[in-house]
Amino acid sequence: MSLPTEIKIEKPSKERTGTPLLEINNLKQYYPIKKGIFSKTVGHVKAVDGLSLQIYPGETLGLVGESGCGKSTTGRAIVQLEKPSEGEIIFDGKNISNFTNREMRSIRTELQIIFQDPYSSLNPRKRIGDLLSEPLLFHKLATPSEAKKKVEDMLEIVGLPKSYRNRYPHEFSGGQRQRIGIARALILNPKLIVCDEPVSALDVSIQAQVLNLLKDLQNEFNLTYLFIGHGLGAVKYISDRIAVMYLGNIVEIAKTEEMFKNPKHPYTLALLNAYPVPNPHLRGRQRIVLEGDVPSPANPPKGCKFHTRCPIAQSKCREEVPVLTGVHHSVACHFPIN
Template sequence: MHNPKDPAVPLQPLLALENLKKYYPVRKGIINHTVDHVKAVDGVDLTIYPGETLGLVGESGSGKSTIAKLIVGLETPTEGRILFDGQDISRLSPREMIGLRSELQIVFQDPYSSLNPRKRVGDLLAEPLKVHRIMPAKDISREVDRLLELVGLPKNSRGRYPHEFSGGQRQRVGIARALSLKPRLVVCDEPVSALDVSIQAQILNLLKELQRELGLTYLFIAHGLGAVKYVSDRIAVMYSGKIVETGKVDEIFREPKHEYTRTLLDASPIADPRQRNKRRAFHSH
């Protein structure tokens, strides 16, 4: 990918995964010895460039969420490297990762389980600001109000608990919390799959607006191609721990090369009957 300001200068990836592997041991017997390994992520190479959205799509169990956890330091790779802005972060200690927390954030699939139910929303949003000492204590309250406004929630939301919100509103809180540290990369791990279809569209539009406004870079993970097509610049298709195909969105939808990608396309609904017939005609050749 080339720099839009100077096409002669290649754009450096913000995130690069190099031969990334994560194996989990399968243990059996009285002495609990390892008899095999589950290859959740098996030699993945991926790049994400500043300001773009890379959609990572695949069925449940394909390894997508494991990649998300590896990137943000919730898991340690078995092999391979994770380069963030050129720095290998794959083997950093928890203490060393603290310094990167403000640059790498994650939005989880289930906003309710990722938010402490005993804390008010205002406290949930203020906590990262206090821990990372982003700003003077006197400015935190104003920043909480700004974050709520940024994701389309009223200021009086700060006094309410997570259970008092709808699923879509809770996901807005989760997004606000992720953005509180002004990250450069946000990993969105199936952020709309637990929401009603009408609410999904609202959250997807919000993510796109925030990207334009804040210059964010996204890894957007999903198990279907519908949402991925709407928000992504490029798509990577994952199957059984491996990336089987990558390409620009229109290329993937127009001429998928891998059989699994074609299966995903066939499974995604199309409202226009003429487009459905075109897809059938193409895949039959």
């Protein structure tokens, strides 16, 4: 497969149709805070606090927010690397929230993840061919000879020579290792792939190549992505819809074009202000500059969690929790921006 070296300009939008492939309802992920010699639980870190969203077949949903807002925790909970404290995760019509490890084995082939740091997720003692063939052999989807052939084909699909199957992870660059991570996620032919900041550690030129590769693979294999990131340029390019996350909750969700043209939540507008726009005519656009740090998820503010940093907060924001409302463009704010 030939890979483009530059980011494409046009990106056709996809309409949401049918039943969601993934539906998350009131997801919570709490971590206990223990103190004392008896390890008494004195509180909880609320990494994800009542998150709900849907992802439809064939689309890419971008999940953005500052570091520590719970994006990666959400991704890990979706693929059941961590068991959620509360809530439902419905994948392809099955509630997998409370699946046992044995029950999850039948789902693993359809639900995969690409990690932010591919080097830490690749066993340095194994050759690439062994790393990629291992899931095929574990799930008994191929014989050793068939697995070898599929590994070679998959390496070529992600833009690497098939001879690389005999190399070790330390012999590759960061971009090549990320291609290997993509190949490993793709080799089981999944329906949904959670991309946990897959390009944040790469050079800009390599980011473009990996993003284009992900888009080409999506079109070729009819994949669905949850793309987690904090770089709005990459998220804007690859996503059909964007969900903005703050301190464990979704505060706004809309189509990508609508989100960038008409942000309604002050936090979304602040994130967009930090994104450089190469247009001198937009110098006088409305701007919101955030002040202060993100509050601790162990002791989040009452009412709207963003009111401690919001320049337009009013007394109602300090008392009542806003509800995510809207059909095509949803926002959780008492006083959304016009």
